[in-house]
Amino acid sequence: MQYKPGKILIDGEMISRKVSEMAAEVARCYFGREFIAVGILKGAIFFLADLVRCLPLESRVKIDFMAVSSYGASTKSSGIVKIVKDLDTDIKGKHVLLVEDILDTGLTLSYLQTLLLGREPASLRTCVLLDKPDRRRIEVAVDFKGFSIPDEFVVGYGLDYSGYWRNLPDIHAADPSVESEEKTLLEE
Ligand code: IMP
Ligand code: MG
Numbered sequence: 001m002q003y004k005p006g007k008i009l010i011d012g013e014m015i016s017r018k019v020s021e022m023a024a025e026v027a028r029c030y031f032g033r034e035f036i037a038v039g040i041l042k043g044a045i046f047f048l049a050d051l052v053r054c055l056p057l058e059s060r061v062k063i064d065f066m067a068v069s070s071y072g073a074s075t076k077s078s079g080i081v082k083i084v085k086d087l088d089t090d091i092k093g094k095h096v097l098l099v100e101d102i103l104d105t106g107l108t109l110s111y112l113q114t115l116l117l118g119r120e121p122a123s124l125r126t127c128v129l130l131d132k133p134d135r136r137r138i139e140v141a142v143d144f145k146g147f148s149i150p151d152e153f154v155v156g157y158g159l160d161y162s163g164y165w166r167n168l169p170d171i172h173a174a175d176p177s178v179e180s181e182e183k184t185l186l187e188e
Contacts, residue, residue: 001176001177002161002176002177003153003155003161003162003174003175003176003177004174004175004177005155005156005165005168005172005173005174005175006172006173006174006175007172007173008170008171008172009149009152009154009171009172009173010147010149010157010170010171011170011171012157012169012170015050015129015146015157015170015171016050018129018146018147019047019050019051019054019129019146020054022051022054022127022129022144022146023051023052023054023055024054025144026051026055026097026127026144027055027056027059029125029143029144030059030060030061030095030097033060033095034060034061034062034094034095035060035061035062035094035095035096035097036061036062036063036064036089036091036094036095036096036097037051037052037061037062037063037064037097037099038063038064038065038066038087038091038096038097038098038099038116039063039064039065039066039099040065040066040067040068040098040099040100040101040108040112041065041066041067041068041084041085042067042158042160042166043100043101043102043158043159043160043166044099044100044101044129044158045158045166046157046158046166047099047101047129047157047158048063048099051099051127062089064087064088064089065085065087066083066085066086066087066112067083067084067085068081068082068083068084068108068112069081069082069084070082070107070108081107081108081111081112083115090119091116091119091120091121092119092120092121093120093121093122094121094122095121095122095123095125096116096121096122096123096124096125097125097126097127098112098113098116098124098125098126098127099127099128100126100127100128100129101128101129101130101157101158101159102128102129102130102131102132102154102159103128103130103131103132103136103140103142103145104132104135104136105135105136105137105138106136106137106138106139106140107137107138109126109128109140109142110138110139110140113126113140113141125143125144126140126141126142126143126144127142127143127144127145128142128144128145128146129146129147129157130146130147130148130149130154130159130171131145131146131147131148131149132148132149132150132151132152133148134150134151135151152173152174153173153174154171154172154173154174155168155171155172155174156168156169156170156171156172157169157170157171159171161174
């Protein structure tokens, strides 16, 4: 099944207000301490970019990325997390902030938290922009959370369906495409 962007759930202005509130909390938490913000590619790119740019001048933050895949071209989590790109940084003894676009079943973040804790960081915290609490399959500790949303597949602001729609500035509910019906109508 194909999905297209449907109605806007959270517009760009709401996102930027929330992201700057979250950045203020993050800055308070790491006051006087250096930390590494680890973005989970590709969904977290815009969130991470906006979040770190809202931090105050005196913040000592480095950024790094991990790429994982678990979804393929489906809207259901396979539960299998594959590390496609690992960190460039050795995080042992460092303060680490995991930055993720969305917490859904929790399988991805739970896997990553366990993996990174095994590398003995000084601390590990987690920051997510969106949370779909109804879909949780495993409990995950989250320190900074943006919006809770209903159990709907969403696209935009980094979130994709099959690689598309990440570029949209707003977050949309994804609608099943009516492509084949449209085609039939055009052919008639
Ligand atoms: P989890 O392992 O089920 O928590 O899934 C987390 C990952 O699934 C996220 O990093 C997203 O890449 C993807 N995901 C979950 N829900 C959505 C959605 O509504 N739209 C787009 N991607 C999603
Ligand atoms: Mg993701």
